[in-house]
Amino acid sequence: MTVPFVRTPDERFDSLADFPYDAHFVDVDGLRMAYVDEGPGDSGTFLLVHGEPTWSYLYRRMIPPLVDAGYRCIAPDLIGFGRSDKPTERSAYTYAGHVAWLTEFVAGLDRPDRGLHAFVQDWGGLAGLRVMAEQPEWFDRVVIANTALPVGEPMGDGFAFWRQLSQELDPMDCGALLQQATTRELSDAEMDAYRAPFPDETYLAGAREFPLLVPIDPDDPAVPDTRAAWRVWEQWERPVLTLWAPGDMVLGHLQSEFVDRIPGAAGQPHQTFEPAGHFLQDDRGEDVAAAILAWMSSS
Helix, strand or coil, X not given: CCCCEECCCHHHHCCCCCCCCCCEEEEECCEEEEEEEECCCCCEEEEEECCCCCCHHHHCCCHHHHHHXXXXXXXXXXXXXXXXXXXXXXXXXXXXXHHHHHHHHHHCCCCCCCCEEEEEECHHHHHHHHHHHHCHHHEEEEEEECCCCCCCCCCCHHHHHHHHHHHHCCCCCHHHHHHHCCCCCXXXXXXXXXXXXXXXXXXXXXXXXXXXXXCCCCCCCCHHHHHHHHHHHCCCCXXXXXXXXXXXXXXXXXXXXXXXXXXXHCCCCCEECCCCCCCHHHHHHHHHHHHHHHHHHCC
């Protein structure tokens, strides 16, 4: 039985700044999941997974150069975000549920024989890295940016501050939040695009719940699964690149965890970007895409 949900009116997404991409839709566990699908795919296919509280709009500065280089870019809106359906009860959102929704989405894609490439950041990493660990045969190269895969330990004062703030904000203005987590000045139109999925509090259940789902307590039900994912990643030999914004007050200190623990990350041309905030795709999207393209063409 489908959980109660709301669907953001289509007109909220009219005339988005620098985002001329049509939405495609698939059914995922009885909910409509939206995604962007652009580019020829002659060079390969990239899955671009966003985090909290953003949507595929976050990738508007990365999609054009990747497409120009022949890549197909698939950027889903996670359930509860963007143009996807939004369950209205916070209990409908769980870590395992987000992984299951994303797994069902990727399972339905026309995947290339040589595997998807992936770029994950924020909750795109928490969910995406779990999907990859559970379905490694679906993926080839992986780019990891400003994310975490915690196994029941605190993640520092920055995350603790954000976790509390996310529950107290009234209203939760996602345009203002993006401005606070980036270093460049966003235009009013860009901030409005980040606000577009959420006409009022009814639509924000997923955005409110996401910070509480990060497994920072040893008794969190997600810990066994994140530990299992790390066991896969600690044996992962395919190439892994980290692109990081150390100026991120929440996750800027975590790059070395992925570089040091994943065999496929050894010897790769990892980069940092400064100035840049948590959402480096928005701050430095073209530079991030350039780093990806240089890496992809280097071997």
